[in-house]
Amino acid sequence: MSGHGNPQAIGGKLFDPLMKFLLALFGVAVVVMAYRFFAGIGPVSNMSDGYAWGIWEPVNVVVFTGIGAGAYSVGLLCYLLNKGKYHPLVRPAVLLGAICYSLGGSSILIALGRYWNSYWLALPGVWNLGSVLLEVAVCVITYVSVLWIEVLPAMLEGAAKSKSTFWSGIGQTWGPRLASAMPYIIALAVVLPTMHQSSLGGLMLIAVTKVHPLWHTALLPTLGLISCLSMGYGAVVVLTTILRYAWNAKADTRLFADLSKVNGGLLFLFAILRLGDLALQGKLGYLFVPGHHVLFFVLEMALFLTPAFMFFSPKVQKNRGKLFAAALMSLWAGALWRIDAYLTAFNAGDGWEYMPSLGEIAVTVGMAAVGMAVFILVSRLFPVVTLRDSHTQTNLGAGHVGIAAGR
């Protein structure tokens, strides 16, 4: 088994120009959000009774959590299927997941009209189990906590190494304790996304008259699950490649290639299921009706199939850049499918139309920016990222904390 890697805190200046820029973008979003709380959702958005969700739900929640599914995808491979070689990818993926899901959760709070009533979600007695959105809400909230618990080992490890006796004490006491509980937490981190990612796909099941037949199907939950796994693998490759160029992170091309083959398989599966379902339901005729729906469908298919083929091409497998491109495309594919199902293929009826407002765009961009900022911050302070320069072969891996301290 190849090295588990040695994650390190990146260190460096916390508030460099990039951070300042990202925080400025977030600042704009905060202003919009504050205004939203005073003036209502209407004045800051183009949401309407026909298009009640705008982009905040489809993008901030559904797309971002799709990107954050990296924790789920890699976790499956690494912990469930015991492919230890993917360990170096786990911590960044989990941090990305924790951040993406937190962004999704907080975006929901802003998108909710009567957010102060959300405490009811904690009371199972009032849950309407028929509601797909309920499952999403409860599951996502739980999963956010689980993800941050999964980030904890990195933080505790960093604490254990700290010069302050207080923090190192905490790190050394709680590190091993958490390590022994981790399998039960990671098991949750496998079950929960399986449930809510398929539910996120299934949210549009009930909008029978509004989602275009090319997108509306009983397979929506299944497709949601498959595409989120694919997005997760894509996100990990993209993220780690970026980290390589930003911080000289370890980015083993062969590892990516192997990972991407799984992704490729999933992309093919998605396309086959999608087309097969359309054929079985007799909906292929819609592909010959001129209009923007066909364009988006074709674009989606291209974005799903192109990386699928690329991932199995030896040329691509050897080239980090081509892998990166293909992984990006797989991300776009999943994102586009989600945006299509929720927005472009969603027709509330004649007379209703929607395009995101500047306010909505500002919040989405700002949220993405603060997500990046938090990622950078945590990575600088805690050992999340494995660097290329780590020659020391230690047996520390993600999830095994405190043994180093014992040496």
Add this chain to the structure above:
Amino acid sequence: MTELEGMNVSRRGFLKVCTLAAGAVGLPAWAGEKMAEKAASGAKPPVIWLHFQECTGCSESLLRTSAPDVAELILGLISLDYHETLMVPSGYQAEKSLEQSMERNAGKYVLIIEGAIPTKEDGIYCRVGGKTAMETLKRVSAKAGAIISIGSCASWGGIPSADPNPTGAVGVNKLITDKPVVNIPGCPANPYNLLGTVLQYATFGTLPALDDLGRPKFAYARTIHEDCPRRAHFDAGRFAQKYGDEGHRAGQCLYKLGCKGPATHANCSLNHFVETPGAWPIALGAPCFGCTEQKIGFRVPLHDTVEVERPTAPPAFAAIKADHSVVTPAVVGVAGLIVGGMAGASYVASKKISAESEQHPEKE
């Protein structure tokens, strides 16, 4: 009944009037019959009618009923014991009638007041028979069974109370606060509003339901605007802009000329004056000036427009598929820029990394 026969009034005609009066108060037809019975049986309610700062217009309005002999008819339904304009006696004899009626009918007579009561300087600005209006009112109202203020003057002060109100004129209910006072405003008041109220009291011993200003709801619950025959013009936006112009001649809405109909509660649009269809201000091209309303009549300038109190739907229909467009070019532009930018950045980054990867193939 013989009296009435003597007046050449048939039982049928009499019944008709009673039914009309009952209808005016919102009582069912059988109530009119009961009223007629009671009146015919001789149990006519005694009425004492006091006049203070008034023009006698309300009394005149009561008499301006065009069906033959109805004036006498009306007088045949009630026992008008004291009315300075209509009674035969004058001077001491008139005052004696008043005292006698008060004695005989203590607690039972209906007291109708026409005209405002001046309050400045102990009310010396209105003296009848040597006594001030305030004194008389206090004395006569003490033993009244029901108190009705007829006309805007008695209801809230009317024209004598217009700015600067030099005599301190007020309505009856400002001076009588311990008993219910029925206000029947109007300048003049609609006689059937009075008649219905009095007859209801006479027949059933009850007063009609009153609103928070003491006005009978059967007459004053709705605004002129709600029942105006020219309403369709208002809804469709057809207005007279100046007196005598096209719109005015065509009988279009007078709102812009200052009609206070939308804010004035009264039933003039339904019960026309002098019982003549079409004999009421708006039908004659004169905008309503809000004579029943204390806040409007003699207060708001004649040609000022008022707020519409209870606007109701104009005749404009929604389409089956309504138009809810929101898309503007700016927003499309920004969204496009962001998506395009991301796509472009992805492409450029991929290309660069690919090239670098090919140049420096590493195992890692």
Add this chain to the structure above:
Amino acid sequence: MRISRRSLLKGAVAAGAATTLVGKAEAREHRESDPESVGMLYDPVRCIGCRACVTKCKEANGLPYSRSADGLYDAPNDLNSETKNIIKVVHLGDQWSFMKAQCMHCVDPSCVSACMMGALHREGEGTRHHEGEQKGTGIVLYDKSTCVGCRYCQIACPFNVPKFEWRAAFPLIVKCELCRHRADPKKSGPLALANPACCEVCPREAVVYGKRTELLQLARKRQAEHPEKYEAKIFGEKDGGGSQVLYLAPKGLSFQQLGLPKLSEESPAHFSESVSHAPYLHGFTPIALYATAAFLIRRNKNKEEEAERHEEGK
């Protein structure tokens, strides 16, 4: 334990197939309308477009007057957060008709299925106990105390009925509730349950309130009396699982032309819940999945620790 890529893909396909198969096994039951349920019947052939119902609805529900974009007083162009009932007009060449739009009070409402915490619920049903509600009327009511304003109901409703107060800091969902607050318990029959203001004020019995079973009979009676004036179908009898507000159509116009969506007999709620619940097997699947995952992960962890101890020992 090495699992090949192949077996992983195989597993994924198997899972996908299992999902769909199990979906067929666990179907959610089809909801029938309650025998005592109440509703309305709208007859566009009788409607004269007087819009007394629109005005009276505003009055009965204390709704403010909306101003349209061009400043017309109280001429809303659609249902909105101030308008729970509206009369629309459709003009198609020679054919034209009035059309009343308000909540359909579906037998198996999509909004009720979608609502996370039962804010939208059929009277007397749901997980929360609501004071004074009685089961059986089928009226779809809104309880703002558990509503989080997620607006999933707006997405779900095929008729686009629930409206949202976009410009309020404390917004509500607004829709017709069949004037349940106007019910008179002293009266007998359906009026003791609700008393829609629109039905009360309609001068032509174009919109009528009553028990759904009786309304269906009335609709058929009207169709039988004047078959040349009415289309044969009654909308809401079965459409989308059935609704308690029923519609007749004038001869020559389809319900779609009147603005009603084309719906199959299966309610969207039934479809959504069946498909999404299928894999759960009443909660067995997540628990089994968790147990399996926990077991495997723990085993893998122990294996790895043992392997490391082995290495260190060398």
